Amino acid sequence: MNVQSIEALVQADRVHRSVYTDPALFELEMDRIFGRAWLLVGHESQVRNPGDFFTTRMGREPVIVTRHTDGSVRVLINRCAHRGARVCETAAGSTSEFVCAYHGWTYGTDGRLCGLPLPQGYERPAAESVGGGLPPAARVDTYRGFVFASLAAHGPTLIEFLGPLRASFDDFVERAPAGEVEVAGGVFKHAYHGNWKLVLENHNDTVHPAFVHASSIWAAREQRAAEGGAYSEIGVRQMLQNGAPWEVWENAGLWVAGYGHSWMADYHDDSRLVAALDHPAFAEYRAALERRLGREGAARVLGERRFNSIVYPSCSFMSQFRQLRIVHPIAVDRTVVYAYSFRLEGAPEGMFRDTIAFSNVVNGTGSPILTDDLEVYERTQTGLGVHRSDWVYLGRGHGGEVPDRDGALRGRTGTSEIHIRNQLAAWLEYMTGEA
Amino acid sequence: MSVATPVDLRTEVEPFLYREAWLLDHGRFDEWLGLFTDDATYWIPLQANQTDPLTTSSIVYDDRRLLEVRVRQFQHPRAHARMPAPRTVHQISNVQVVQVEGDALRVVSTLVLVEYRHERQRVWGALVEHGLRRTAAGFRIAAKRVDLVNSEAELDGIVSIF
Numbered sequence: 001m002n003v004q005s006i007e008a009l010v011q012a013d014r015v016h017r018s019v020y021t022d023p024a025l026f027e028l029e030m031d032r033i034f035g036r037a038w039l040l041v042g043h044e045s046q047v048r049n050p051g052d053f054f055t056t057r058m059g060r061e062p063v064i065v066t067r068h069t070d071g072s073v074r075v076l077i078n079r080c081a082h083r084g085a086r087v088c089e090t091a092a093g094s095t096s097e098f099v100c101a102y103h104g105w106t107y108g109t110d111g112r113l114c115g116l117p118l119p120q121g122y123e124r125p126a127a128e129s130v131g132g133g134l135p136p137a138a139r140v141d142t143y144r145g146f147v148f149a150s151l152a153a154h155g156p157t158l159i160e161f162l163g164p165l166r167a168s169f170d171d172f173v174e175r176a177p178a179g180e181v182e183v184a185g186g187v188f189k190h191a192y193h194g195n196w197k198l199v200l201e202n203h204n205d206t207v208h209p210a211f212v213h214a215s216s217i218w219a220a221r222e223q224r225a226a227e228g229g230a231y232s233e234i235g236v237r238q239m240l241q242n243g244a245p246w247e248v249w250e251n252a253g254l255w256v257a258g259y260g261h262s263w264m265a266d267y268h269d270d271s272r273l274v275a276a277l278d279h280p281a282f283a284e285y286r287a288a289l290e291r292r293l294g295r296e297g298a299a300r301v302l303g304e305r306r307f308n309s310i311v312y313p314s315c316s317f318m319s320q321f322r323q324l325r326i327v328h329p330i331a332v333d334r335t336v337v338y339a340y341s342f343r344l345e346g347a348p349e350g351m352f353r354d355t356i357a358f359s360n361v362v363n364g365t366g367s368p369i370l371t372d373d374l375e376v377y378e379r380t381q382t383g384l385g386v387h388r389s390d391w392v393y394l395g396r397g398h399g400g401e402v403p404d405r406d407g408a409l410r411g412r413t414g415t416s417e418i419h420i421r422n423q424l425a426a427w428l429e430y431m432t433g434e435a
Numbered sequence: 436m437s438v439a440t441p442v443d444l445r446t447e448v449e450p451f452l453y454r455e456a457w458l459l460d461h462g463r464f465d466e467w468l469g470l471f472t473d474d475a476t477y478w479i480p481l482q483a484n485q486t487d488p489l490t491t492s493s494i495v496y497d498d499r500r501l502l503e504v505r506v507r508q509f510q511h512p513r514a515h516a517r518m519p520a521p522r523t524v525h526q527i528s529n530v531q532v533v534q535v536e537g538d539a540l541r542v543v544s545t546l547v548l549v550e551y552r553h554e555r556q557r558v559w560g561a562l563v564e565h566g567l568r569r570t571a572a573g574f575r576i577a578a579k580r581v582d583l584v585n586s587e588a589e590l591d592g593i594v595s596i597f
């Protein structure tokens with residue numbers, strides 16, 4: 001597949017369906033996009049102490065994220081240098097070494113091969129022959145505790161890559177009275193039969209809720225009110241918020257930045273959605289935040305109203321609600337999303353309970369909201385397999401982009417499809433650009 | 436605290452569980468909801484041996500209010516994830532009454548759920564625990580916990596009731 005033929009797939013306001021369905025393009029994506037871009041692999045709180053580790057994926061590559069004895073975070077390909085067996089089978093834990101089940105080849109938390117049976121059986125040291133041990137990701141860096149890795153030795157720095165999206169991570173962390181967040185409460189792993197781009201194109205799509213979520217909006221509207229502080233309150237409020245009138249979505253802020261990133265903000269104020277405002281824990285939380293930032297500082301942090309921020313191509317997160325979704329492409333028509341919750345350090349426990357209640361209703365595998373999204377991704381994938389019609393139309397808001405600060409562009413309205421066009425522009429750049 | 440199940444108590448509880456399964460397999464969700472107490476919870480934990488629904492996420496953790504929303508959603512003409520609705524068989528076995536305290540009973544059972552929807556059949560296995568209350572109208576469910584054996588797996592969306 002040459003550059004010209006790929007370039008023809010992405011046009012100003014439309015994209016060819018094969019971008020979502022062609023297995024050959026998917027293979028190229030794994031190399032040119034997931035093999036190059038900075039991918040979010042996790043958070044430092046998952047590897048707090050030397051020896052701590054967890055396993056995840058970078059694109060399709062299985063990796064181990066470790067905290068080495070020198071305190072640095074390492075990202076290692078989870079494949080024995082000897083015969084290729086997966087070395088670490090555990091989702092998370094703490095260890096001084098990784099020992100392959102097959103022939104006992106042993107690796108340190110930096111991936112270095114530090115032991116194997118019968119070393120005299122090789123004409124030169126095995127470590128030299130296999131390149132040292134478990135191959136590390138070419139680059140690893142962190143921003144505000146979030147760990148990113150890239151399989152490419154060259155490319156933009158993490159700071160350059162994130163650009164104005166850094167402010168979304170800042171928002172995430174600044175909300176914590178102690179100035180730090182930690183992964184807590186388990187991880188949802190939900191899957192769908194569809195291309196990985198579909199979930200990233202959906203999160204900042206503000207027209208879909210009224211239709212995709214019509215049934216949960218209706219069911220929530222019919223429901224009796226509950227007393228303040230009820231477990232169900234934040235979930236019911238989110239269902240209702242999905243049914244906000246058009247002017248709310250039109251007036252929402254929708255920004256895009258380089259490398260395919262985007263964020264959505266200002267579509268609701270806290271009083272409509274955040275059950276915590278009615279929660280006794282919230283006053284305590286605000287007071288704790290004010291102790292660190294002062295009254296004005298706390299008001300500024302709490303006044304930030306970012307909903308979904310998307311860092312293309314690996315993740316989407318909700319700083320205001322402490323949710324992170326990491327997208328794992330499995331095949332051209334199969335995707336797995338890992339959804340994490342975070343605890344605000346220094347905040348009362350009631351705040352975290354609200355986060356968990358929110359995660360169950362928004363990101364849970366049995367969520368009344370999410371299951372309808374997954375259903376629509378699958379119907380979209382099915383429809384994109386139709387050969388008689390080749391184009392996907394993405395013209396909403398085209399031509400209405402407004403330059404904004406920090407190099408970002410803003411959609412003329414919050415319902416613009418600017419975020420999808422921007423993702424596909426980045427897609428094209430990765431797919432046709434030089435390594 | 437664990438007691439051997441007196442045979443007569445088990446034979447009293449079993450028809451209630453079968454009735455619940457029958458209602459689910461025939462799409463009679465309003466009647467199913469009627470089996471629950473006003474303060475009931477319906478819980479599908481995310482983690483094996485999960486002890487707490489409030490500080491660890493759950494595949495489903497519904498209080499009565501959310502459970503009503505969930506069941507009402509099924510009726511809507513645009514409940515996409517249930518169009519078509521899954522057809523199910525709930526197979527219950529290994530029923531034991533493990534605790535009796537006044538009007539409250541703790542009943543464990545195993546569940547095999549066969550689910551068919553959209554050209555795809557899925558089979559689920561689960562350990563189930565019912566917290567039942569004996570009332571004038573018969574047993575009512577105060578708490579239902581369903582531990583799927585694959586709760587920690589990468590799972591497609593779940594829209595069936597267990």
